[in-house]
Structures are given as C-alpha cells and as structure tokens.
Amino acid sequence: MNSDRRSSSGPISVRGPMHSVAMCPICQAGLCGIRICTGDDPLVPAPRGGFLLCDECEAIWMSPDVTTAHHYPSSESPECPICHGDLWGNSVWADNQQIQSLGWSQAVNPDLDQTATGS
Structure with missing residues (x-):
C-alpha cells in the first residue's frame, strides 16, 4: 500500500487514505481515498x-x-492531476474538513475509514 511520502521536515500522515469512497473497482485490492x-x-x-x-x-x-472515467499517472514520474507537481509530494490524504470543503462528504464510506494508528 502506498503512503504519503513527506520530506523528513514534515509529518507523515496515516498510511493510506484516512477516508475512502470505495474499494477500487479496477484492481479490487486498494482503497479509493x-x-x-x-x-x-x-x-x-x-x-x-x-x-x-x-x-x-x-x-x-x-x-x-x-x-x-479514470486514468493512471506516469509510472516514471507520477504527477498530481491538478497542479502537475509530484503526485506524492504535492498532495495529501484528505481530512474531514477538507472533504467537507470539496462537498464530497456524502461520498465517503465510513466503513472504510482508517485511524491514525492505521486500522
């Protein structure tokens, strides 16, 4: 499972998404966070x-x-689909407040939520 790849100066957040919408319909193994x-x-x-x-x-x-429709980032240089910077360096797993500001709260499946301990 991928995790946030923050620099040593910043905190590393929860491994994997804190809040997910669904299990991945493509690979059927990951969480769509x-x-x-x-x-x-x-x-x-x-x-x-x-x-x-x-x-x-x-x-x-x-x-x-x-x-x-979905797409995949480049395997050689994965980019954030919004700013086109580094996918893992220029984006973070969203918290509740960020999800609310997006207007995506209704899409979250609480049964898939993780806590700071990774469960």
Whole structure:
C-alpha cells in the first residue's frame, strides 16, 4: 500500500487514505481515498483541488464517483492531476474538513475509514 511520502521536515500522515469512497473497482485490492492537492505549499490546500486515488494501483478519478472515467499517472514520474507537481509530494490524504470543503462528504464510506494508528 502506498503512503504519503513527506520530506523528513514534515509529518507523515496515516498510511493510506484516512477516508475512502470505495474499494477500487479496477484492481479490487486498494482503497479509493480522497486526496487534496497542496501545490507548492503542503500546508495550503488548493481550492477545489480534490481527486480519488487508489492506494494500490494508483488509478485516479477527478470526481468522488468510481464509476466515472479514470486514468493512471506516469509510472516514471507520477504527477498530481491538478497542479502537475509530484503526485506524492504535492498532495495529501484528505481530512474531514477538507472533504467537507470539496462537498464530497456524502461520498465517503465510513466503513472504510482508517485511524491514525492505521486500522
């Protein structure tokens, strides 16, 4: 499972998504979690900058609906689909407040939520 790959100066958050919409319909092994684009500043989320990412196969959806079209980042240089910076360096797993600001709260499946201890 992929995890946030923060620099040593920043905290590493929960391994895998804190809040997910569904199990991945593509690989059927990962969680489709909500990520927030942070652009160049990891402390300032980009407005309306959310996307779904499978934490196993890295399929990406630009809406909170896994029945819509998806795409994959480049395997050589994965990019954030919003700012086109480093996928893992320029986005973070979304927290409740960020999900609410996106208007995606209704899409979250609470049965798939993880806690800070990774369960």
